[in-house]
Amino acid sequence: DQQVKQNSPSLSVQEGRISILNCDYTNSMFDYFLWYKKYPAEGPTFLISISSIKDKNEDGRFTVFLNKSAKHLSLHIVPSQPGDSAVYFCAARYSGNTPLVFGKGTRLSVIA
Amino acid sequence: DTEVTQTPKHLVMGMTNKKSLKCEQHMGHRAMYWYKQKAKKPPELMFVYSYEKLSINESVPSRFSPECPNSSLLNLHLHALQPEDSALYLCASSQDTGPGLAGGRSYEQYFGPGTRLTVT
Numbered sequence: 164d165q166q167v168k169q170n171s172p173s174l175s176v177q178e179g180r181i182s183i184l185n186c187d188y189t190n191s192m193f194d195y196f197l198w199y200k201k202y203p204a205e206g207p208t209f210l211i212s213i214s215s216i217k218d219k220n221e222d223g224r225f226t227v228f229l230n231k232s233a234k235h236l237s238l239h240i241v242p243s244q245p246g247d248s249a250v251y252f253c254a255a256r257y258s259g260n261t262p263l264v265f266g267k268g269t270r271l272s273v274i275a
Numbered sequence: 276d277t278e279v280t281q282t283p284k285h286l287v288m289g290m291t292n293k294k295s296l297k298c299e300q301h302m303g304h305r306a307m308y309w310y311k312q313k314a315k316k317p318p319e320l321m322f323v324y325s326y327e328k329l330s331i332n333e334s335v336p337s338r339f340s341p342e343c344p345n346s347s348l349l350n351l352h353l354h355a356l357q358p359e360d361s362a363l364y365l366c367a368s369s370q371d372t373g374p375g376l377a378g379g380r381s382y383e384q385y386f387g388p389g390t391r392l393t394v395t
Binding site for chain 2: 207265266
């Protein structure tokens, strides 16, 4: 029973264009969402997060959008760069002392 | 400094061996985590330590034994592992595990580079 779903296992985008990575969740009790980026043989790196009280958070080239009614969030990367090629994990948590729940990840390839 | 360090980077051990994985952070974080990650899968939580006390054990077999000697260090002691335990073991830390600061912020987890474990 997957509570956080990343339905696209992979995505290819041209350099300079926008990358949009999607994430859906089933549990309306989640109140905080995070995106992590992972290169092979390395640990995940925290990228950006959003609280459930917001619908958008922006940090440089990265913007996360949250649609609570649709239980959907997305990560936009613009412009995409070859160094953005990695696996991106969406994660969510409830309030209180609870661990992160991860999606299965989406492999992004940015083609020069 | 948002660095979590892990040693060793790679470890090969036999099923009768005893070894330990080490994790260290100097960010003043009071929560530390062990995750296990298999290829093409998301990280799976194993243990959570909060203020040096074990707060979550996700039904991990007793051949994995965590230890938190102080607020900066987290160990994972391994004994009598099976080949299916081969995986990337990730340590993470966060400021706390609690509900977060006022304004809706929460505590992001920062991951170490992992230890690639192979059990033969």
